[in-house]
Amino acid sequence: MIGLIFCVLCVSGAAWTYTGPKGVQHWSKSYPFCGGVFQSPIDLQTPLLQYDPSLVPIEVHNYDLLAHEQLTLGNSGHAVKLYLPSKMYILGLPNRYSAVELHVHWGSPNTPAGSEHTIDGKRFAAELHVVHFNSKKYSNVSVAADKSDGLAVLAVLIEVSGGGACGEEAGPHCLGILLKLLMQKYYQKVQVPAFNIRHLLPLRLDQYYRYDGSLTTPPCYPSVLWTVFRNPITISHTQYILCKLTQLAL
Numbered sequence: 056m057i058g059l060i061f062c063v064l065c066v067s068g069a070a071w072t073y074t075g076p077k078g079v080q081h082w083s084k085s086y087p088f089c090g091g092v093f094q095s096p097i098d099l100q101t102p103l104l105q106y107d108p109s110l111v112p113i114e115v116h117n118y119d120l121l122a123h124e125q126l127t128l129g130n131s132g133h134a135v136k137l138y139l140p141s142k143m144y145i146l147g148l149p150n151r152y153s154a155v156e157l158h159v160h161w162g163s164p165n166t167p168a169g170s171e172h173t174i175d176g177k178r179f180a181a182e183l184h185v186v187h188f189n190s191k192k193y194s195n196v197s198v199a200a201d202k203s204d205g206l207a208v209l210a211v212l213i214e215v216s217g218g219g220a221c222g223e224e225a226g227p228h229c230l231g232i233l234l235k236l237l238m239q240k241y242y243q244k245v246q247v248p249a250f251n252i253r254h255l256l257p258l259r260l261d262q263y264y265r266y267d268g269s270l271t272t273p274p275c276y277p278s279v280l281w282t283v284f285r286n287p288i289t290i291s292h293t294q295y296i297l298c299k300l301t302q303l304a305l
C-alpha cells in the first residue's frame with residue numbers, strides 16, 4: 056500500500072513548492088505579498104492574547120449536507136480540495152461569508168506534525184481550513200481573494216488519538232474520500248457524497264482566536280479574517296497516517 060502511494064508521480068513544475076528552490080523562503084520573489092506583515096500562519100502566544108468582548112460565537116448555516124448532494128473533490132497540485140456549495144455560510148463575523156472549499160494541511164515527510172498555526176509553539180498533527188468569501192460584498196471568490204475583507208477561514212487544529220480502526224466516526228470521510236481520489240488519475244475531479252461538515256468542527260464554536268492575516272500559500276494576499284478554534288478535533292492514528300500519505304503522494 057505504502058509502495059503504491061509513493062509510486063505515484065509527484066506534481067512537478069508547479070509555480071511554487073514548500074521546499075527547494077521554489078520553497079517558502081523564495082515565495083516573495085514571485086509573489087510580493089508573501090512574507091508581509093499580515094503573513095499567516097502565526098504562533099498564537101497565549102500571554103499576548105487579549106479578550107475581545109465584541110466577538111460572538113460563530114454560527115454555521117446549511118453545513119448539514121446530505122449524502123445525495125454530491126461534492127467535487129479536486130487536486131490543486133498542492134492539496135486535495137473539497138469544493139463546497141455557496142448555500143453554506145457563516146455568521147458572527149463583520150460580513151456574511153459563504154463557503155468555497157475545505158482542505159487539510161498534513162505537513163511534509165520530514166515534519167511529524169503538519170498544522171500551520173501553533174499555540175505557544177506547539178504544532179498539532181494537522182489543520183483543517185474551511186475557506187469562505189465575503190458574499191455580501193463580492194460576487195465570487197476570485198473577485199474577493201485579494202480584497203482586505205474578502206475571505207474568512209475557519210481553522211481547526213487536528214490531534215491524533217492512539218490506535219483506532221479505519222472508518223471511525225471522527226472524520227470518517229477523510230479516509231474513504233482520499234483513497235478514492237488516489238485511485239483516480241491526477242487532476243481529474245471526482246464526485247463524492249456530501250456529509251455534515253459541522254462534524255469536522257469542534258463542539259464549541261464560541262471559543263476561538265481571531266486575527267487579520269493572509270493566505271498561507273502564494274499569492275499570500277492579506278485578505279483573510281482568521282478564526283482558529285481553541286479546541287482541536289481528534290482523528291485516529293490510522294486515519295492520520297493514511298491521509299498524510301495520500302496527501303504527500305500528490
Ligand SMILES: *[C@@H]1O[C@H](CO)[C@@H](O)[C@H](O)[C@H]1NC(C)=O
Nearest residue numbers: 193194195196197198199200
Ligand atoms: C467572478 O465575478 C466576476 C465579476 O462579476 C466575473 O467577471 C467572473 O467571471 C467571475 N468568476 C467566476 C470564476 O465565476
Ligand SMILES: [Zn+2]
Nearest residue numbers: 158160184271
Ligand atoms: Zn490552508
